[in-house]
Amino acid sequence: MFAKIALPLLSISALATGAFAAPFNPKTQSLAARYTSFDNWGGYSSLSGFDNFYGSDNFSGEISEEVVVHETEVVCESLSITIIQQKLLVLQEMAKQIITEQICEVETQTIVFEQYISSVSHFSSSIMHSNGLSAGYDSSIVSHYSDLYNSDGSLSTSDLGFSGSDAGQSVIVPGGSNWNDATSPSSVQSAYAAAQSAISGN
Numbered sequence: 001m002f003a004k005i006a007l008p009l010l011s012i013s014a015l016a017t018g019a020f021a022a023p024f025n026p027k028t029q030s031l032a033a034r035y036t037s038f039d040n041w042g043g044y045s046s047l048s049g050f051d052n053f054y055g056s057d058n059f060s061g062e063i064s065e066e067v068v069v070h071e072t073e074v075v076c077e078s079l080s081i082t083i084i085q086q087k088l089l090v091l092q093e094m095a096k097q098i099i100t101e102q103i104c105e106v107e108t109q110t111i112v113f114e115q116y117i118s119s120v121s122h123f124s125s126s127i128m129h130s131n132g133l134s135a136g137y138d139s140s141i142v143s144h145y146s147d148l149y150n151s152d153g154s155l156s157t158s159d160l161g162f163s164g165s166d167a168g169q170s171v172i173v174p175g176g177s178n179w180n181d182a183t184s185p186s187s188v189q190s191a192y193a194a195a196q197s198a199i200s201g202n
């Protein structure tokens, strides 16, 4: 129990130290944005071009606007929770496979994985209707799922031909959720809090 709690506390204090250790220069830094370029960060050539994907100053690729398309009327259906958990675990293990098989430098593995976690975490706010975006998915990005593997089952090495800034440009928002403007803001907050306390073990 102690180790579980101590680790987040340690990283919070490490972050706080980092944020206030360097002298603040208002000409080059603002409090809101203090972005480190990761292009060739630390001299690792595997990070070359890193900032081009979401744009510099945009490490976590938070989508600010989305284009909703209505090519098809998609409606949610309820499926067994186990099947949902299985599918999400497949995606999780695929991310690990890509990171360990297609990046050799552990520093690059570290930075890319942190970007992935941070980028995916913004979806919480869409689900909870707290960021002004609709909870949906980019259908054009999803359509590349079959480009990840070769027919022999190995990971492909081809350029998929899109950039991070394409995410959110062809969004499908499935209908049929039980969202209720009157009651859901507080019920999703309770659900979120219950999940967070399960994560932190408190």
Ligand SMILES: *[C@@H]1O[C@H](CO)[C@@H](O)[C@H](O)[C@H]1NC(C)=O
Pocket (backbone or CB within 6 Å): 053, 054, 055, 057, 058, 060, 061, 062, 063, 064, 065, 164, 165, 166, 167, 168
């Ligand atoms: C950050 O990247 C996302 C995804 O590409 C994009 O939607 C957003 O506009 C970018 N934000 C900035 C400030 O460039």
